[in-house]
Amino acid sequence: MIAITELSPELLQCVIARDLTAGQILFQQGDPAKYVFWVESGRLKLVSFTEQQMINFYTVGAGESFAETALNTETYSCTVMAEQPSRVLAIPKHDFLEALQQSSNLCKRYVCHLTQRFEAVKQLLELRSIRSARDRLLHYLTQQCQPGQSTIPLTTSLKVLATNLGLSPEVLSRTFSQLESEQILSRKKGSVTLLAEWLSS
Structure with a gap:
């Protein structure tokens, strides 16, 4: 996990803070993917809706990032809503992509972070496949x-x-x-x- 405080001063200048109330939606599935996010405080859940059913993917808390897929897609692939009062920090994806291109160290650490996130989600899917x-x-x-x-x-x-x-x-x-x-x-x-x-x- 990369702490937002570890990012370069130039990138931190691009940060936009947003406060959310419990139950408030940050973005919806299909919205234009413009930012990647960090959670400064609170907790949010990533969900999807199919045939009026809500599917919970996973939750993110203080210090965690999310919406990483925005870096390679035009729209968000899920809906994110606050489970409790929360503050999130948004970085425009184009600025973040430029920072990754300029810093091989940041790029390596971010790839490591994504690998860990992939493994954690894989374990959740494995768990949820157990019927009992x-x-x-x-x-x-x-x-x-x-x-x-x-x-x-x-x-x-x-x-x-x-x-x-x-x-x-x-x-x-x-x-x-x-x-x-x-x-x-x-x-x-x-x-x-x-x-x-x-x-x-």
């Missing part, structure tokens, strides 16, 4: 579990985690309770621990 909510959540937790450890910090709210897993918050809460009753995990504020008996089974 129980198995989906367990797969996510084991993915996040570091070697030799059994406790996973929860760095997002349950609502955001539910969105990322393609579940409703109610289903996620019930699934956590189910896994606790099966003595597979225990929960406390900010973390989940996979129990040793289950890990060794």
Whole structure:
């Protein structure tokens, strides 16, 4: 991830700040793609609409960038809306493309960032392909579990985690309770621990 403060002073002069209220749309799918964005504060979700159904792609929070596809397309491929009051920083895509052409270091780091984003989205798609909510959540937790450890910090709210897993918050809460009753995990504020008996089974 590239922090916006790492960009050149010339590029930072092009930044346009925009404040959004909860539920406000930043841009819609099909709008002219003019900017790439960073989140200064708050949280936004990237969604698409098909046959009156909303599809959640993923969420972005403070420090993250989004709308990278604008660099190579004429229109935005999704809709972005604020989940909570947010401030976003927009950089005109032509200025950003020029900066990438002028700085091989920035270009390499941005390609690395895009590769990481691609891998994260690929993992989300893999998770969402698992039909059972129980198995989906367990797969996510084991993915996040570091070697030799059994406790996973929860760095997002349950609502955001539910969105990322393609579940409703109610289903996620019930699934956590189910896994606790099966003595597979225990929960406390900010973390989940996979129990040793289950890990060794």
